[in-house]
Amino acid sequence: xxxxxxxxxxxxxxxxxxxxxxxxxxxxxxxxxxxxxxxxxxxxxxxxxxxxxxxxxxxxxxxxxxxxxxxxxxxxxxxxxxxxxxxxxxxxxxxxxxxxxxxxxxxxxxxxxxxxxxxxxxxxxxxxxxxxxxxxxxxxxxxxxxxxxxxxxxxxxxxxxxxxxx
Amino acid sequence: xxxxxxxxxxxxxxxxxxxxxxxxxxxxxxxxxxxxxxxxxxxxxxxxxxxxxxxxxxxxxxxxxxxxxxxxxxxxxxxxxxxxxxxxxxxxxxxxxxxxxxxxxxxxxxxxxxxxxxxxxxxxxxxxxxxxxxxxxxxxxxxxxxxxxxxxxxxxxxxxxxxxxxxxxxxxxxxxxxxxxxxxxxxxxxxxxxxxxxxxxxxxxxxxxxxxxxxxxxxxxxxxxxxxxxxxxxxxxxxxxxxxxxxxxxxxxxxxxxxxxxxxxxxxxxxxxxxxxxxxxxxxxxxxxxxxxxxxxxxxxxxxxxxxxxxxxxxxxxxxxxxxxxxxxxxxxxxxxxxxxxxxxxxxxxxxxxxxxxxxxxxxxxxxxxxxxxxxxxxxxxxxxxxxxxxxxxxxxxxxxxxxxxxxxxxxxxxxxxxxxxxxxxxxxxxxxxxxxxxxxxxxxxxxxxxxxxxxxxxxxxxxxxxxxxxxxxxxxxxxxxxxxxxxxxxxxxxxxxxxxxxxxxxxxxxxxxxxxxxxxxxxxxxxxxxxxxxxxxxxxxxxxxxxxxxxxxxxxxxxxxxxxxxxxxxxxxxxxxxxxxxxxxxxxxxxxxxxxxxxxxxxxxxxxxxxxxxxxxxxxxxxxxxxxxxxxxxxxxxxxxxxxxxxxxxxxxxxxxxxxxxxxxxxxxxxxxxxxxxxxxxxxxxxxxxxxxxxxxxxxxxxxxxxxxxxxxxxxxxxxxxxxxxxxxxxxxxxxxxxxxxxxxxxxxxxxxxxxxxxxxxxxxxxxxxxxxxxxxxxxxxxxxxxxxxxx
Numbered sequence: 001x002x003x004x005x006x007x008x009x010x011x012x013x014x015x016x017x018x019x020x021x022x023x024x025x026x027x028x029x030x031x032x033x034x035x036x037x038x039x040x041x042x043x044x045x046x047x048x049x050x051x052x053x054x055x056x057x058x059x060x061x062x063x064x065x066x067x068x069x070x071x072x073x074x075x076x077x078x079x080x081x082x083x084x085x086x087x088x089x090x091x092x093x094x095x096x097x098x099x100x101x102x103x104x105x106x107x108x109x110x111x112x113x114x115x116x117x118x119x120x121x122x123x124x125x126x127x128x129x130x131x132x133x134x135x136x137x138x139x140x141x142x143x144x145x146x147x148x149x150x151x152x153x154x155x156x157x158x159x160x161x162x163x164x165x166x
Numbered sequence: 167x168x169x170x171x172x173x174x175x176x177x178x179x180x181x182x183x184x185x186x187x188x189x190x191x192x193x194x195x196x197x198x199x200x201x202x203x204x205x206x207x208x209x210x211x212x213x214x215x216x217x218x219x220x221x222x223x224x225x226x227x228x229x230x231x232x233x234x235x236x237x238x239x240x241x242x243x244x245x246x247x248x249x250x251x252x253x254x255x256x257x258x259x260x261x262x263x264x265x266x267x268x269x270x271x272x273x274x275x276x277x278x279x280x281x282x283x284x285x286x287x288x289x290x291x292x293x294x295x296x297x298x299x300x301x302x303x304x305x306x307x308x309x310x311x312x313x314x315x316x317x318x319x320x321x322x323x324x325x326x327x328x329x330x331x332x333x334x335x336x337x338x339x340x341x342x343x344x345x346x347x348x349x350x351x352x353x354x355x356x357x358x359x360x361x362x363x364x365x366x367x368x369x370x371x372x373x374x375x376x377x378x379x380x381x382x383x384x385x386x387x388x389x390x391x392x393x394x395x396x397x398x399x400x401x402x403x404x405x406x407x408x409x410x411x412x413x414x415x416x417x418x419x420x421x422x423x424x425x426x427x428x429x430x431x432x433x434x435x436x437x438x439x440x441x442x443x444x445x446x447x448x449x450x451x452x453x454x455x456x457x458x459x460x461x462x463x464x465x466x467x468x469x470x471x472x473x474x475x476x477x478x479x480x481x482x483x484x485x486x487x488x489x490x491x492x493x494x495x496x497x498x499x500x501x502x503x504x505x506x507x508x509x510x511x512x513x514x515x516x517x518x519x520x521x522x523x524x525x526x527x528x529x530x531x532x533x534x535x536x537x538x539x540x541x542x543x544x545x546x547x548x549x550x551x552x553x554x555x556x557x558x559x560x561x562x563x564x565x566x567x568x569x570x571x572x573x574x575x576x577x578x579x580x581x582x583x584x585x586x587x588x589x590x591x592x593x594x595x596x597x598x599x600x601x602x603x604x605x606x607x608x609x610x611x612x613x614x615x616x617x618x619x620x621x622x623x624x625x626x627x628x629x630x631x632x633x634x635x636x637x638x639x640x641x642x643x644x645x646x647x648x649x650x651x652x653x654x655x656x657x658x659x660x661x662x663x664x665x666x667x668x669x670x671x672x673x674x675x676x677x678x679x680x681x682x683x684x685x686x687x688x689x690x691x692x693x694x695x696x697x698x699x700x701x702x703x704x705x706x707x708x709x710x711x712x713x714x715x716x717x718x719x720x721x722x723x724x725x726x727x728x729x730x731x732x733x734x735x736x737x738x739x740x741x742x743x744x745x746x747x748x749x750x751x752x753x754x755x756x757x758x759x760x761x762x763x764x765x766x767x768x769x770x771x772x773x774x775x776x777x778x779x780x781x782x783x784x785x786x787x788x789x790x791x792x793x794x795x796x797x798x799x800x801x802x803x804x805x806x807x808x809x810x811x812x813x814x815x816x817x818x819x820x821x822x823x824x825x826x827x828x829x830x831x832x833x834x835x836x837x838x839x840x841x842x843x844x845x846x847x848x849x850x851x852x853x854x855x856x857x858x859x860x861x862x863x864x865x866x867x868x869x870x871x872x873x874x875x876x877x878x879x880x881x882x883x884x885x886x887x888x889x890x891x892x893x894x895x896x897x898x899x900x901x902x903x904x905x906x907x908x909x910x911x912x913x914x915x916x917x918x919x920x921x922x923x924x925x926x927x928x929x930x931x932x933x934x935x936x937x938x939x940x941x942x943x944x945x946x947x948x949x950x951x952x953x954x955x956x957x958x959x
Contacts, residue, residue: 025293041203042196044421046370047454047880054370082196095194099186102849106676107193108370108421114194133888140880142370142422143676145856145917146888148849 009072015040016084024071031055031066033074034081042082042111046140053139056112057081063119082111091118094156103152105143113139117153126157168907169689171840177756177766178692180685181908184845185695187681189419189674198419201374201391206447209376210239212437213295213450215285215302216459217277220313220532220873221326221494224275224284225305232287232301237294241302242286242440244274251439252405254430256496258646261503264336264528266496267327271436277306278326278494279534280875281459283433288440288448311532311873315468315491318529326494326530335492336503336528340510342585343521348483352474356557361942362546362922363866364466367539368885371421372452373461375434377441386413388438391420393428393673394713399705400649401430401499402438417703423675424540424857426461428715430498433460458878462497463867464505464539466490467546471513473554474521479562479569483521484514484585486550490528493535499648502536503528508543508635511586513551515633516595516811517573522585532873538715544634544919545858552630552923553930553941560934566629566927567608570813571599574631588633591804593811594899595631598835601897602629602813606833611817615931618819624936625830628816628928632920636717636838636912637808637903639801652801654718655709656727658687658734659795662780664758664772666693666734669701671711672723677914678846679719683727685843686908690731691738692755693772709797717912720842721808722800725906729798737794742775744790800906808903808911812836814855814920816928822936822954825947827863827929829892836916837899840909847913848896854917855894860886861918862925863944 007026014020015038024033034040034057046054048067055066058080085091091114097103104110113136120127120135127135132153133146141149170176192198215232229241253268273284285302289295310324317323318333325333349355376389386408392398395415403410420427437450452460467490474482488509492502506526513524559569574595575582583589602608611627618625643650657669668687674680680700688695701707709726712718735755742760743750746769754763760770778785779792786792802808815833820826834851841847864884868876877883902909922943929940929950938953951957 027293035203040196041200044200044371045202046372046421049454049879049881051880052370082194086195095191098194099190102187102190102678102845104190104193104676105678105849105853106369106371106420106422107190107198108200108676110193111196129893130889133891137887137889140368140370140885140887142368142424142857142885143853144849145852145854145886145894146891147852147893150888150893 011072011075013074013077013079015079016081016087026072028071029067030069030071030074033071034066040081040083044108044111053112053116054109056115056139058115063116082114093159094118097152097156101148101152103144103148109139109141113141113149121153121157121160126161129154177754178689180689180695181842184843185681185685187678188684188700189680200371200419200421201376201389202451204376204389206376206378209447209449210288210290210444211292211295211449212286212288212440213292213299214283214433215287215299215304217273217280217282217284217306219277219306219308220280220311221309222277222306223309224273224277225307227285228303232298235294235298235301237290238298239288239290240444242272244270244272244284247271247436247439248274250406250443251435254405254498256498256501258501258643258648260646261336261501261507264496264501264503265330266335267330269432269495269498271432271439279532280873281456281534283436286436286440288444313531313533313869313871313873315489315529315531318491318531326532333530335496335530336506337526338507338510339525340586341523345483345485345521345523348521349474349485352482353477354558354561355472355474356554356561357472358553358557358941360469360471360550360553362465362467362549362861363943364463365539365861365865366458366461366463366867367424367426369422369424369426372454372457373427373431373434374451375437376447376449377438378447379441379445381445384412386438386442388415390415390417391427392417393423393675393715395673395703395705396671396710396713397650405435406439406442414706417673420675425538425715429462429500429537431460454880455878458883459534459875462537462539463534464536465546465861466536467509469550471550471554473558475558475562477562479559479564479572481517481519481573484519484554486513486524488524488526490526491531491533492528493533494530495535497535497537499650500538500643504538505543509547511588512543512547512633514585515547515551516575516631518575519573519585533869540854540857541915541918544632544915545861545922548630548632548920549923549926553926556927556930567599567603570629570631571596588809589805590809591903592901593633593809594837594901595811597899598811598813598837601899602815602833602835605835605895605897606815624820624822624932626818626820626928626930626932628924628926628931629813630920630923630927631813632811634810634916634919635807636810637721637802638716638718639806641806642716651710651712653799654711654722654726655797655799656723656730657709657795657797658691658727658730660734660738660772660776662776664776666691666698667701668698668727669708670723670727671708671713672719673703673714675714677719677850678843679714681846682720682724682842686724686727687731690728691735693758697758709799717914720910721912724842724910725908726798726800728908729800730796733796733798734794737791737796738775741779741786741790741792742770744787745775745778746770802905804905808905810836810838810911810916812916812920814924816924818925818928818932820929820932820950825950827945829859829890832892832894834894834917834920835897835899836913837901838913838916839900839902839911841898841900842910850914851896851917852894854915855921856886856891858918858921859891859925861943862922866944
């Protein structure tokens, strides 16, 4: 780590609706900040290249790779992880559908997958299976073969459409 | 009393039904507890300095700069750890001739593959450990690297381990019948070369271990992402000189295994050794480059094969010459000869033919060690067999389904012994094929294919029948001397509130083990699955068992659970009979209630029985046994393995201008015996198929000729993504094994076994009119364009 990365940066953000102030190393990744400093171990570090999506979190409404973002960049941001999305019941229909359809096996990709899926669903409407597959292509799952995940997301999209909610 | 499985309306009928997984909800809420989520007081982190070259003598090691990094606590070299950890040699007595040199947790004197751990740096943070590891300076004196499997045994190829004499790790020749005569007299002989690429598992959770040595108690606790906690207990105890009883391996949530996490890795043993030296918890989490360069690799076979058929398409003989390179060491303790051995065991598997010759040659090379990965050997053997059968069918102008029907063992032929000397208790190739034809509407698909061709589209249908080895007996490892348990145990107890706890030696890796156990125990005792709490993955708590590998969890662990549950039911009923002044045989347990067996009338909730047993035992007859806990262990005795069977089909389109393959649909019919949880089995099959599709189309570890790993990241090693994968139709035929009451065989590897062959045959079916034939996996656009003659440089 270069000396530059050793510099500390003051950040202020909200994480899962709660204010967080911290002094973070300039080189610390957001996923490490969440996991190591805040104890939010739901999102996982896996490829550390921004490829697999296991670290996906929601930052200011967008699904973001926690391994490609520095904690210092989150200054002023509204950050949500699977823990907060669970506590607020924001994605409970999606979580229920994943359990019902067994759209997870080892569960390591699941928190990131849920955030990515919710990003698609939050746009409203009922995406086609191909659109769901395309949207989730940045989130690897090595266990399920994806079909159950597509089924679960599709069923939630249809369910939300019927309820008129997005 | 046996369970009337054929009656779906029987009481407590949970076996055979989809019940929810007890551990799924916590995982969707991000409340899983994987090893990296665990933080212990005074915990330190280890990072490794690894060999950047494939083969080198280790000269001086300069640690000065590394030691100066703030946070570094201690640095260990190979010589340091050799003083506290004995080396291991990965051979098995029944794999005759298999040899391998001693391997240490850190390389001593010589590094033999890119990624081999050489120096371990321990620091207060992972970042500091990594920083310091990058400042370790090792003087590597490069040695010639052996990288080509096919020339590894040539006279002018350097010998990697001179003390072993040559680069041959293992060779086995199996011969049955008169193969040469059969080929000489055959109506048609078809030759082909096949190649399966080097793969790795790419578990999303990297290999992870946290080891805590408590010198005050003389006890080691390893929190380990592993498939075989008891095996690891033995390994740590043996090589770190700790009594086995003083090693506890805890396996909580595991983020994918697929065989990757069932092996002994030098860096993980080093982590345990360092914990013992420092007396502090040490955590090692592999990063992704470490995953690619040090997780076991697999496949990487090159094969020459031929098949002889008569004019009616009857298989007369199959001859297979298989070569594989396994890296510089056989992997401990399962060895790296198994995949080649499986190719010999499995080729020709579905078919009734007389003359069979197969040889596997397993050589050392300077690449990452290979070992058992999901469906060990099966994808290779199925690709060889099904590729040859399709080519033979084409050569004599026969439909690929028809040639299979003419050669598959009749469904009433069992038990039979194959030309490879595999014993089949009961398989259903024809019923499975019939079901597949119905599911996929084969004739309609052929019509669609013909229609597409008129439009200039090249679509293909590929069929692949297969057998799959599950429920292994000690014939797999135990007879070779390895302390790898083929039996498994389950303890089932009833607590005062009438709920049931099941402790099992098989582990949960996401496949649904805990759901399977909960429903088996629920049915066996007579309670709701939600009343069963399942505990796995703790060597100090669960009965001794083998863990989860070779598709044994349901077949072995499930049967042990069923027997333990039935025994507990008997114990409960004995107490109930005494309390109710009734005959135990007239009582039953249903939904957590003691009932009259005939009328179903409720007599007493289990909660009340629990209250009396645990708090008012004084009211029970003095001599009445009141142990509401039972343990049973199960091992298969009559067959070395419980083979399953199945057949897959792929429908795809090849773009002959770009070489891109689009998977349109995939089908699998498989027979894993009794299906305990239909949804979980289907999803195992689907997940397995996609892993096989990855091998067919994308996955390939690349090395250069110096043994340098070229694609060590997820951006460069492609695995299947959602957009490219097809929807999959899964069907079942059920031929329960008679070895157990449960009748379950394994289902976790069937998908991976057959998918690559189905895709290969579909691509060749599509390209046959163009005269192209693909047999080298993965079938990348480049390879397809070369086969079509459109790329020639």
